[in-house]
Amino acid sequence: KQEVTQIPAALSVPEGENLVLNCSFTDSAIYNLQWFRQDPGKGLTSLLLIQSSQREQTSGRLNASLDKSSGRSTLYIAASQPGDSATYLCASTDSWGKLQFGAGTQVVVTP
Amino acid sequence: DTGVSQDPRHKITKRGQNVTFRCDPISEHNRLYWYRQTLGQGPEFLTYFQNEAQLEKSRLLSDRFSAERPKGSFSTLEIQRTEQGDSAMYLCASSLPPGQGEAFFGQGTRLTVV
Numbered sequence A: 001k002q003e004v005t006q007i008p009a010a011l012s013v014p015e016g017e018n019l020v021l022n023c024s025f026t027d028s029a030i031y032n033l034q035w036f037r038q039d040p041g042k043g044l045t046s047l048l049l050i051q052s053s054q055r056e057q058t059s060g061r062l063n064a065s066l067d068k069s070s071g072r073s074t075l076y077i078a079a080s081q082p083g084d085s086a087t088y089l090c091a092s093t094d095s096w097g098k099l100q101f102g103a104g105t106q107v108v109v110t111p
Numbered sequence B: 001d002t003g004v005s006q007d008p009r010h011k012i013t014k015r016g017q018n019v020t021f022r023c024d025p026i027s028e029h030n031r032l033y034w035y036r037q038t039l040g041q042g043p044e045f046l047t048y049f050q051n052e053a054q055l056e057k058s059r060l061l062s063d064r065f066s067a068e069r070p071k072g073s074f075s076t077l078e079i080q081r082t083e084q085g086d087s088a089m090y091l092c093a094s095s096l097p098p099g100q101g102e103a104f105f106g107q108g109t110r111l112t113v114v
Helices: none
Strands: A004-007 A010-014 A019-025 A032-038 A044-051 A056-059 A062-067 A072-077 A086-093 A099-101 A105-110 B005-007 B010-013 B019-024 B031-037 B044-050 B053-057 B065-068 B075-079 B088-095 B109-113
Touching: A004 A086, A010 A019, A019 A032, A019 A086, A019 A105, A032 A062, A032 A072, A044 A056, A044 A062, A044 A072, A072 A086, A099 B044, B005 B088, B010 B019, B019 B088, B019 B109, B031 B075, B044 B065, B053 B065, B075 B088
Parallel strands: A010 A105, B010 B109
Antiparallel strands: A004 A019, A019 A072, A032 A044, A032 A086, A056 A062, A062 A072, A086 A099, A086 A105, B005 B019, B019 B075, B031 B044, B031 B088, B044 B053, B065 B075, B088 B109
């Protein structure tokens, strides 16, 4: 059974610092990996999708890497802003499209 | 297209009552998923549909839960005889088949059972 772990559970950084969020998974037979953002009491917003054949994906200040062999993905957010404060979730996808989520990393960016 | 829509956004119900939630997926998405999220945890898979066919149900989905997707369009999730442990955020997502794009989520329905 796939298990997804996110460390740290919480992170606080001053504005302008780069953020590094880690995600690990136990079963490397994933179809793809997706990163989401969740604001308090809200649904999930998709940030990046990395196909299993890809090593990384970029969108603006966000960059996500994927290393299937070691069971790891990392989300980098450059030059953090207070508006980046949220919970970030990673999820692996199986061949049926089902998502297996980590518990998330709660990020606070202080002005 | 306005994305995945869920209704209601919030529901407070008394223990023992039945509740029904609705999800309208992105129109061209043939896959629809239901997840449940409790405080401080990531969402957990409940069930999913490909068009109108319900293809898998999690063991989390007790016999008090039922989901439908008539005609492969919107979906409903019903909980009968609600219990306090059912209090959670219920999230709906839709997607194209795996490999053809990402999953998109609605804003969720927050259920509180008192």
